[in-house]
Amino acid sequence: MKHLILIGACYLDTILSVPHCPEEDEKLRASSLCIRRGGNCPNSLEVLQQLVQPQQDAVRMYLISPLPSKLSPATQRIKASFGESSPVSLEHSLYRETHTEAASSYIIRSEQTGSRTLVNYNDLPEMTIGEFQAVVRKFSPDDETWWHFEGRIPHTTLECVRTLRDKLPNAQISVEVEKPGRDGLRALAAEANVVFYSKSWAESSGHGSAESCLMSEKQRKASLAFCTWGAGGAAMCQFPKQQVVHCPVESRAKSVTVVE
Template sequence: MGSCGVDYLASVAAYPRPDEKLRTEKLETQGGGNCANALTAAARLGLSPALVTKIGGDGLGDGILTELHADGIDTQHVLRAPGHPSPFTYIIVDRQGGTRTCIHTPGAPLDPEEMGGGLLASALQGAALVYFDGRLTEAALLLAREARARGIPVLVEAERLRPGLEALLAEADFVVTSAHFPQDWTGEAHLADAVLATAERLPRAAWVITTLGTGGAVLLERPGAGDAAASAPERTLAEVLEGELRPALAAAAAAAGAGTVCVARTGQAIGGGHVASTSGPVRLRYSSSRDPAQAAAQAHAAGERAAALNADSGRGASYSGAGAGTGVAATATAAAVAPGVTAQVTLASIAQLPKEAVVDTTGAGDAFIGSVLYGICTGMRLPDIMRLAAVVAAAKCTQLGARPGLPARSQLTCELLGC
C-alpha cells in the first residue's frame, strides 16, 4: 500500500542555474510512485501483487491503471477521487552531475474511513506479505494492524521522514531504509551508529536492511530461537563492516570470475555482486564518540527540514517521531540502560555494471524493494535476496525512469532467482 502516480522525466546535459533556460535531451511520461514501482518490479519477477492506493478520477488516472494492468498488477483496490487530479512528479535527471531532482504534487488524501466497507478484508485475502512505502500513513496503519491480526507479515519502507511513519514502522516485521534515513531519523553522526540505532528503535522487526548507494546494502538480522546469542562477541558495527565484511567482499570480488547473471533490456550484461556475513550473531555496540544528546538535537533539526520541504513548516516533531513515545529522546534513555542490538550482520555489494551504463537512478530503491518482496514470498535466503535486489536495481538504472529498465524474469539466471 502506498504511492502511485505519474512521472514526467526530463533528461538534461547539466542542471540549470537559477533563472536559466535550457533544452531537454529527452522527455518521457511514465507511471511512478514508490509502491507502484516496487510492485511492478515484483510482478516482472513472477509475483501477483495487488495495489491499495488512491488516485484521481482524471485521464492520468486511467493511464496509470492501464500501465499497471499491463504488468499484471491487481488494481481492484485502487480508489478514485472524482474531480481531483492524480499525483504527479517532475523529475530532472542531470547527466553531467549524475543527480535527479524531484518535485512532487500529491493527489487527494486517503481518508482512513475509506478503508471500511470490507476493503481491509478484501485487500488481505490470500496475501503472503503486506508492503507499505511510508505514505498514506493513517490509512496504512489500519491495514498494517489488520494484517498483523491475521498473522500476515508486514514490510515497511523508510525512504525519508514522513508524518506518522514512526507508528507504521512499529508494526513492521521487516524494514528497508534508504541510505540517509537512519541518520535523519536518529540524529546519529556516524552512519554505522545510525543503522544500529534504527534497529534498536524497532525491536519488533526481525531484520532491517539499509541500502548504501554504491556502498551496497547492510542487513541486521536478529537471532531466532535457539541461536547462540548469549555468547555472541561484542563489537561496534563500524568494526564489523569495515574491519571484517568489506575486506571479505573485496577478496570475494578478486577471486570470482565476471559471470553474467542478467542482460538488461538495453543489451548490457550485468554481473552479480557478492555477500559477506558474520559467522553468527554479534552484540553490536555504539562507537565511543557517540553523543545521545547531540543525536536528539540533530534528529529534531532533520524533522524540521523534512517538514519545510513538504510545505509543512512547524510540524517537525511529527516527521522525526519525537512525540510518538518511541522517539529519539525515549530511545536515548533506553540505550543508556541496554545499548546496542544483537544481530547477524550481512553486507552486500552492488552488482557489476559499468559506470557509463548508468543512465538514471530514479526508482533504484523501489527496484531493490520489489526484489525483496519477491524473495520473502518465495522463501529465498536473505543474503540471496540482497544479491538479487542489487542486480535488479542495476538493471533499472540502465534506462530513464523507474520502470522501463526493470527486468523480466526471463532476463535473469535461474541461480540468481533461487529457482
C-alpha cells in the first residue's frame, strides 16, 4: 500500500462574478455566486483522485490541514466536497474544536477583464511540529510514503521534514516554493526530493524564465524540480544531469484561459 500525504491549508472560497471590478465605496450587483473548496493541497487531491484507480493502484491519499470542529457545517461541507466514494481521507487532519469557521477566501471575479481580486481570512491555529510528529508515528518505516508540503510556514515545515528524515528515512518529500518574500523557502527546497517553484516566486527572485529558475536555484537533495510559468507552460529539471524539459501550454479549446 502506497500512502500519499498532502499538508496544507484548506479553504472555502466564495466567488462573486461581477461586471467589472468595483471602485472603492461603489455598490455593485453580482451576476453569480459560487462557494467551493479551495487550497493548493485540496485542489491537487481533487485532480489526483480522478487519476488514481483505488483497486488497481493501491494508493491511499490523505489531507493534513487545520479544520474547524468536526461537527461544524464548514467541516461537513469540506468533507462532502470530495464525494462519497473519494479515496481522500481526512483522518489525520487537525480539528480545532473551539472554531466553527473554515479558512476563507473571498474572490471578486471581473467579467470585463477576467481578473480575480482575493481577500483571505484564516483564524485557525497552524499545525505544530508536535501535531505533525503524532501523525508520523502512525506510519511505519516500512510503509511506502510520499509527503507533500505547501510551504506555508517554512520554519515549522523544515522541522517536519527533519522529523521524516529521522523517523521515516525512506519517505519521499516534495515542497512548494510559491509565495514571494516568504522567509525560509530556499532552506526548505534544499531538503526536499522534489521541488515545485511558482512563476511569481521565480520572478521575485530575479529569474526571467522557468529554465533560469531551475538551473540557478540550489537543490541539494532533489532529483526533480518543476517551475510553472502560466501561459508560458512549465519546465522540469532532472538532477544530477541538469536536463531541462519544457512543456508548452496546449489547448484544443479556443476559449481556454490559463490562470496564473
